[in-house]
Structures are given as C-alpha cells and as structure tokens.
Amino acid sequence: MSILVLGTTALDTVKTPYGKRKHMLGGSAVHFSMSARLFANVNLVAIIGEDFPQKHINFLHSKGINLTSLIRGDGKTFRWEGEYKGDLNTAITISTELGVLSVFKPRVSEEQRSIKNIFLANVDPDIQMHLLKHMRSSHLVGSDSMNYWINTKRTALLKLLKMVDIYVANDQEARSLSGEHNLIKAAKALRGFGPKMVLIKKGEHGVLFYCDRFIFSLPAYCTEKVIDPTGAGDTFAGGFMGYLTKAGKVNEKSIKVALAYGTVAASFNIEGFGVQRTSVLTMPELNKRFNKFRNSILF
C-alpha cells in the first residue's frame, strides 16, 4: 500500500527548555513520513535547495521513503527557526526563510500519479491544489494548513477544501477558519466547507474527529517527557493516514483506530528533538504504546 505526501523538507532550528538544535532535518512532509512509513510505502513530494545536506537524503532513503519526487531547486532550502517556552504548547516563530519553496511546482512520476491515498501537508494552498489536479482519481485525500494561509490565502484554501476528504487542523486554525469558538461548532462549520471529515488536533488535550455520522474524541497519550513538540501534528497525521492506507478502508472502526495510532505516534515525536525519536521508532514499540493507551482510557 502506498501513500503520497506533499509538504516541506526543512532545516529547522529549535530552542526548547531542554536545549537548542541547529539546522535539523524537519518539515511537514518529513515528520509525516516518519510515522506513515510504519504502515505504508511513503512517496515524498517536496523541494530542497542546493544547501540541503546529502546525509539527510541518505537518511530518508534509509528509512524506505521514495524520493523520486523530491526535487532540488536553485536556491536555499526552506528554513524555520522557533522557540518553545513554558508548557511547550505554542511555538514562537523567530524566522522563516521560504527559499526554494517560493517557486515550488510539485510534479510526480507517472506511476505516482495513480497513488490513491494522498496527504497535502502544510504548504501554500496553491501548491496543494497544483499537485491535487496533477493526480489521477484518488481514494482518500487529507490536507493540513496553517494560520498564515488561512489569513492570507483564504479563497484558495476554501477552494481546496471542496476537493479533499479530510481536513486536519489544530484548534486555533479550526477556530480561525470557521469563526466558531466551540470546537464542535467549528468542526461542523468546516464540514460545511466541503471535507466529509474534520480532524481537530488539540495538542496536549488530544483530538476531536467530526463527520456526519459520528463524533469521536480522544485525550492525548499522557507523557511528561516533552522535549520538542515540532512536527507532532504532522506525525499524528502520518500515523492516522498511514493506518487508513494500510487498513484499505475508511469506516468508523478504522478511523477510530487510526486516530489512536496518530495519537500514540505523536507522543513519540515530542520525546526528542526533530525526528530523533520517530526515526528509530518501530512497529512493536508503537503497538506496545497503542495497547497501553487503549487500556488507559477504558472504564
């Protein structure tokens, strides 16, 4: 089973109360891949600059990620620098350098065009749309975004939402795009924009899933080891979409299990800087915590 993810490959500089790491491998597509790879063959669609270290390419390759559509552009790799303080729930962006991302026109191979499961991780909604139109008929399309695009490219984003099956947003984004404070009302409003399923990530407070037939919520996996939350949302999405791809069907049962896998995958992400922890994560480890999580919320 294959999944295709469009997003960023980045060089992240992150400071948290536990330390600072410079120019780490990061980006939405990379974090997504680290958990999705445990369930499916991941095809990464992204752009890197001339300065992107070969060791990161070798690393992604060693993790079984298909890099056919990872292109190198003229210019610098997308860079993000951020800091987390206090409860590490919110990142303070110090700087963003788009670099080659500003000229990114994603293309995939003929073979990849037929991949049925697609995740459009956070990039410019025009780039997301560009790829989506390039694909053949899909089975399941998920998309993520961020407040920056909600504020600056609302029309393009709303156009995209009409074409996706699952919209993934964090609570702030869901509130901002829908104009609703109550998250169920927000999810309902987002559903009205097109996507049949709406998934709201609430960080340490877990996740809320909304579709016409049912509402489902899960708390986060309890952990006090929070080193660096960067990429937790993408890791969540990778576990969620990865499991659905492996399951081969999208129904109430598979969605709930997928949400739990996403939750547990994200809990590993935050235990290390960048992809430090998720890059060495194994399926037995993930399953062990999945079972622990399942037992921890039974009553």
Added chain:
Amino acid sequence: MSILVLGTTALDTVKTPYGKRKHMLGGSAVHFSMSARLFANVNLVAIIGEDFPQKHINFLHSKGINLTSLIRGDGKTFRWEGEYKGDLNTAITISTELGVLSVFKPRVSEEQRSIKNIFLANVDPDIQMHLLKHMRSSHLVGSDSMNYWINTKRTALLKLLKMVDIYVANDQEARSLSGEHNLIKAAKALRGFGPKMVLIKKGEHGVLFYCDRFIFSLPAYCTEKVIDPTGAGDTFAGGFMGYLTKAGKVNEKSIKVALAYGTVAASFNIEGFGVQRTSVLTMPELNKRFNKFRNSILF
C-alpha cells in the same frame, strides 16, 4: 449511603452569550449536591443570609438534600456575579460579596459527624479545616479550592492537603499551586503535597486523574450546547464523589467509572443556567449519556 458536602450556597448573577440570570440559586455545595443526590444521601453544610429566599430552601429540600447543617447567619447571602464571553471557558468575575461567608464556622449534627465520605468544596481553607477537624474518622475526603486561596492562603491550603485523600483542581489551579506547566508533572507535585489522588479538571478538554498506581484521562463529553458553565466543576465532583460513595469502594475500576459519571454529569450542567438542567436530571438520563460517552471513546 451518605455524603457530606461543605461549600457555598450562593445567589449568582450570570451573563453568557445566551442571556442573563439574576440572583439564581448557585454555589459550590449546591452544584455538587445536584449530581451527588443521584447516587447518595447528600448532607449540605453551608451558610445563607437573611435574604436567602425560602423557595430555594424548599427547592433543595424537595431534591432530598439534608439541610440540617444549612445555617442562616446575620447578614447577606454570598453573592457572585460573572460573565462568560467567546468560548465560555473562563468566567470573568464582576463582583463577589462574601456576606455571611466571612463569619462562617461550620458545625454538623452528631449524626452527621460520622459520615464517612466528605467533600470540601471551594471555600476558605480555614473553614474547610475547621469542618474536617470536627468530623469523626473519615473514609474518603475530597477537597477543591480556587486561585484566590492558592494566592492568599497557601499555607493553610497546604496544611489541609496533608489531610485529604483527593485534591480536585482545574488546570490553572494545578499549575499555579504546583509551579509546573506540564499537567502530569503538576499532578505529581500536588501528590507530593499529601493527597493520594489528584484530579485535574480541564474544562472542555476533559479530566486527568493521577495516583501512584495509575494515570487516567478522559476527554469531555462532546456538546455544542453550552449555555452556562458555572458550577460544571462542582457538578463533576458531585458525580465523581457520589458514585464512589454509592460504590462503597475506591479502586482503579470504581475511580474510572466515577470519573466518567462526573464527566457526563458536568455535561448536563452546562446545558442550562445555574441548576436549571441538573435539578431535573434523572438517573436513567445520566446512565443513557454515560453509555453513549463510553461508546464514543471506544476504539
């Protein structure tokens, strides 16, 4: 089975986006009683002023609440006025008039002194301690507090915590008293202050329970009908302590079921102003939603 609750009986004036109600029956002990009464005989220990309407007394009596230790003092009833805006998560206090509460010295009847399950709802920790010392040996003591006491009577509160079994706090209070941002770390720190069990209420994000043997968390019951959240935390505590009292034992299983009953009881509270909804709540209704809640988080 009997439970004794010490707290406030108040006249609340509340404004939310759904309207305004003046001088409603409210207070921590009243909200607690509305859910606890479904599980156990509730003995209310509180003070009212000369202005407290007889109809409220008749009402509490009609709900089967034992009012032996509801005393009337010289002066005015405790009054609180607040407003909720936006997502209705945080109350803005407009005014607080302590009235007779400032001279409250709780006493209970000889018979009530032997009640084994006690909840010290939010009042001055000195008043909580005064009652606790007045009681005979107890089986299970829960206590709640608020930021005001954490800031102004920290020493008295810490002294009290050494003598209680369960400390119930909301997330802000837990962070403020423990000095820890991460809620699991906060719960651990609060555990270190004495109480064997720590219960952190996170409003729309559910609840986190901590004891040495296990950690348990539940999301909130999903509802978009939020009319007035005043008293939701006390209603939660009433369902939680009420169930444990009825169960007659405190173990992992009964605690988890009690937390779910508390969650579901609180979801009814927010659907109406004051005790409007909880005062007419029946056990079959509560059980129906309990089952719905249980199914909604299974995966």
